[in-house]
Amino acid sequence: MVVTLKEVAERAGVSRSAVSRTFTDGASVSDKMRRKVEKAAQELGYSPNALASSLTTGRTKLIGLVSNNFHNPIFLEVFDLFTRGLQDRGLRPLLVNLTDEVDPANSVRMLRQYSVDGVVVASSTLPPGFSKAFRDAGVPVVHSFGRSSSSPQVHVVGIDNAECGRMAARELVARGYSNVAFLGGPEAATSTQDRHSGFMSEMAKHPQIEVNCSFAEAYSFDAGRREMLRLLKSKPAEAYFCGDDVLSIGVLSAILDSGLKVPENIGIIGLNDMEMARWENIDLTTIHQPIRQIVSSSIELMVATLNEPDRYPEARIFPCSVIERGTLRPAP
Amino acid sequence: MVVTLKEVAERAGVSRSAVSRTFTDGASVSDKMRRKVEKAAQELGYSPNALASSLTTGRTKLIGLVSNNFHNPIFLEVFDLFTRGLQDRGLRPLLVNLTDEVDPANSVRMLRQYSVDGVVVASSTLPPGFSKAFRDAGVPVVHSFGRSSSSPQVHVVGIDNAECGRMAARELVARGYSNVAFLGGPEAATSTQDRHSGFMSEMAKHPQIEVNCSFAEAYSFDAGRREMLRLLKSKPAEAYFCGDDVLSIGVLSAILDSGLKVPENIGIIGLNDMEMARWENIDLTTIHQPIRQIVSSSIELMVATLNEPDRYPEARIFPCSVIERGTLRPAP
DNA sequence: CAAATTTTTGCAACCGGTTGCAATTTGATT
DNA sequence: AATCAAATTGCAACCGGTTGCAAAAATTTG
Numbered sequence: 250m251v252v253t254l255k256e257v258a259e260r261a262g263v264s265r266s267a268v269s270r271t272f273t274d275g276a277s278v279s280d281k282m283r284r285k286v287e288k289a290a291q292e293l294g295y296s297p298n299a300l301a302s303s304l305t306t307g308r309t310k311l312i313g314l315v316s317n318n319f320h321n322p323i324f325l326e327v328f329d330l331f332t333r334g335l336q337d338r339g340l341r342p343l344l345v346n347l348t349d350e351v352d353p354a355n356s357v358r359m360l361r362q363y364s365v366d367g368v369v370v371a372s373s374t375l376p377p378g379f380s381k382a383f384r385d386a387g388v389p390v391v392h393s394f395g396r397s398s399s400s401p402q403v404h405v406v407g408i409d410n411a412e413c414g415r416m417a418a419r420e421l422v423a424r425g426y427s428n429v430a431f432l433g434g435p436e437a438a439t440s441t442q443d444r445h446s447g448f449m450s451e452m453a454k455h456p457q458i459e460v461n462c463s464f465a466e467a468y469s470f471d472a473g474r475r476e477m478l479r480l481l482k483s484k485p486a487e488a489y490f491c492g493d494d495v496l497s498i499g500v501l502s503a504i505l506d507s508g509l510k511v512p513e514n515i516g517i518i519g520l521n522d523m524e525m526a527r528w529e530n531i532d533l534t535t536i537h538q539p540i541r542q543i544v545s546s547s548i549e550l551m552v553a554t555l556n557e558p559d560r561y562p563e564a565r566i567f568p569c570s571v572i573e574r575g576t577l578r579p580a581p
Numbered sequence: 582m583v584v585t586l587k588e589v590a591e592r593a594g595v596s597r598s599a600v601s602r603t604f605t606d607g608a609s610v611s612d613k614m615r616r617k618v619e620k621a622a623q624e625l626g627y628s629p630n631a632l633a634s635s636l637t638t639g640r641t642k643l644i645g646l647v648s649n650n651f652h653n654p655i656f657l658e659v660f661d662l663f664t665r666g667l668q669d670r671g672l673r674p675l676l677v678n679l680t681d682e683v684d685p686a687n688s689v690r691m692l693r694q695y696s697v698d699g700v701v702v703a704s705s706t707l708p709p710g711f712s713k714a715f716r717d718a719g720v721p722v723v724h725s726f727g728r729s730s731s732s733p734q735v736h737v738v739g740i741d742n743a744e745c746g747r748m749a750a751r752e753l754v755a756r757g758y759s760n761v762a763f764l765g766g767p768e769a770a771t772s773t774q775d776r777h778s779g780f781m782s783e784m785a786k787h788p789q790i791e792v793n794c795s796f797a798e799a800y801s802f803d804a805g806r807r808e809m810l811r812l813l814k815s816k817p818a819e820a821y822f823c824g825d826d827v828l829s830i831g832v833l834s835a836i837l838d839s840g841l842k843v844p845e846n847i848g849i850i851g852l853n854d855m856e857m858a859r860w861e862n863i864d865l866t867t868i869h870q871p872i873r874q875i876v877s878s879s880i881e882l883m884v885a886t887l888n889e890p891d892r893y894p895e896a897r898i899f900p901c902s903v904i905e906r907g908t909l910r911p912a913p
Numbered sequence: 914c915a916a917a918t919t920t921t922t923g924c925a926a927c928c929g930g931t932t933g934c935a936a937t938t939t940g941a942t943t
Numbered sequence: 944a945a946t947c948a949a950a951t952t953g954c955a956a957c958c959g960g961t962t963g964c965a966a967a968a969a970t971t972t973g
Contacts, residue, residue, distance in 0.1 A: 250719045266922070267921090269959095269961060269962085270922090273961080277920065277922085279921060279922090282921075298960065300636070300641065301636055301958075302960050303928090305960065306961070311675075314676070319657060319661035320661070322654045324657065325651060325654060325656065326651075326652075328651065328660065332677070336678060342675070343675055344674045345668075348661065361628060362629065363673065364632055387583070502860055506861050506862070524802070525802070528802060528830075529806075530837055530862075596954080597931095597953090598953060601929095601932085602951095605931080605932095608931095610952090611951060630928095633928075633930040633931090636930070636931085636957090637929095
């Protein structure tokens with residue numbers, strides 16, 4: 250069923266090397282030879298075995314795409330962008346789902362067994378140590394949506410989560426709220442921690458404003474809704490900074506269901522600017538995270554690192570901006 | 582950096598075959614030998630190269646996971662289920678994004694270059710010919726969410742879309758609507774066609790009920806919303822069967838924005854029962870598609886086909902059921 | 914037209930494993 | 944202790960390609 254180089258060589262009446270060369274660009278082959286070989290290959294329906302060749306070239310063009318965010322709709326867009334971007338450059342994503350898996354060791358071993366050329370860790374919740382495990386194993390790695398650090402050990406592409414927290418805080422202050430709260434995702438997630446600390450540090454400048462915090466169990470609609478329903482039982486804050494849009498939308502539904510209005514009674518500002526945030530029945534004021542840029546920059550960085558494995562690690566941080574829609578009251 | 586079998590053999594002072602055998606289960610190795618080899622392997626940090634071994638065994642454990650549905654949130658769940666299910670069986674998903682790609686030839690070539698053991702086509706819109714191209718290339722293939730056929734050429738796992746259309750029609754009839762409409766996804770999608778024809782065939786039994794049809798440009802919120810806004814300009818129907826939940830939610834938002842109420846003024850029934858359909862501010866009456874079962878059955882079928890490549894093609898069709906929530910008026 | 918140079922081609926070894934076969938070792942049996 | 948069967952081990956060829964090197968062919972130069 251499967252045609253090998255040897256059969257093509259026999260049919261074309263040439264050596265195996267000749268066939269190999271016509272399918273390797275940059276190799277020295279005469280036009281006549283190339284035509285002969287291509288004809289034979291055509292007739293036999295030959296296409297070279299990428300894995301066999303990887304054995305000698307040391308390159309598979311496989312890229313591990315590792316994530317644990319399979320419940321946040323924004324990651325569908327992330328996967329779409331990654332897969333297309335990688336495909337366009339002739340790279341093949343080997344998808345690894347890390348859900349309920351915290352130890353990098355297994356993933357590292359598996360991806361090395363498949364000789365991936367590099368690994369993209371696409372996660373806003375995994376700690377830097379996770380991606381570092383790949384680097385320590387000698388695999389080029391880019392951590393997308395990861396924690397930015399002043400001295401990164403691996404390439405990181407993402408946003409400044411602490412700055413986003415401050416940005417949200419400034420926005421709430423500017424609107425004149427006097428009692429605000431942070432409603433984050435899981436406390437173990439680095440993005441939650443950074444958004445939280447940024448938010449708190451900015452609010453610390455305004456001691457007259459009351460600040461509270463709580464954390465949902467996951468970055469999900471249900472978790473946000475559940476947490477908000479709980480908060481509504483006692484006296485809720487005037488405005489919430491939610492650690493993620495999908496949380497915001499859960500929070501929004503909880504508030505509306507309890508008969509209160511947004512932004513009249515309670516304000517919400519989210520983070521991500523997911524597609525749904527634009528929906529007219531949601532119309533969420535949120536902080537835009539430039540995921541297209543993050544993904545395409547991650548891919549560029551990966552490709553650069555493949556060509557230059559010892560490249561000095563860098564952090565690429567993209568600015569975010571507040572998208573004003575309808576869930577915060579106007580400034581007084 | 583990378584440790585090979587040869588080095589382990591040298592360190593353990595044994596033959597290469599011995600090392601190979603300790604890492605192949607079912608091979609004949611004495612306990613003493615195994616201990617020696619494992620010790621050396623441990624010390625060197627060896628793990629076998631899966632691709633090199635695939636060369637002789639003919640198995641890579643790679644499975645092509647091919648889809649063109651990267652904009653429907655339900656597919657994030659589908660990818661989650663597929664990746665986890667495959668991983669649990671030691672299979673590795675090679676993700677292929679087919680967005681704006683209609684010709685199977687490229688994907689077939691690429692996946693054969695990587696010697697995938699099998700291909701899962703996860704798409705509700707691709708025609709049967711697409712998955713057949715893989716079979717013709719000698720690759721085991723399962724088409725999940727594909728068009729069911731009485732004489733399938735490849736394995737198909739999914740639902741009976743025409744029956745879903747009839748089911749929706751019966752539901753609308755039972756509620757006493759006298760003017761209904763189908764609002765489908767792209768007309769080229771097989772799932773749209775089948776849902777449409779099922780819906781029409783059932784409605785044909787009730788000539789006194791007025792029926793209209795239209796099609797959104799994509800299975801997306803925006804497309805549904807846009808189409809509904811257009812329909813609202815003239816006289817809309819009393820109830821809509823939307824070809825997918827994301828369409829339904831777009832339609833819902835268009836209706837609410839125009840000042841009408843659901844289900845008082847206009848009824849909606851969707852299809853899929855995506856997570857969001859349960860959200861209290863949406864509360865969509867819809868037809869449940871059992872995606873967990875579809876995915877796990879697809880994986881089972883894939884595994885079975887790997888062990889028995891000439892397995893006779895079969896269609897596994899799972900029943901759907903109406904989930905009553907709040908977007909259809911009660912039966913009179 | 915011969916010599917010098919450049920390009921093209923094939924040989925053979927190699928990439929990191931697996932496996933049939935024969936040789937060797939082990940263990941059971943008498 | 945000798946005999947025989949069963950289990951274990953190593954040899955060597957192979958999987959489907961690539962590549963350094965030298966021989967052969969084509970091209971340029973004098």
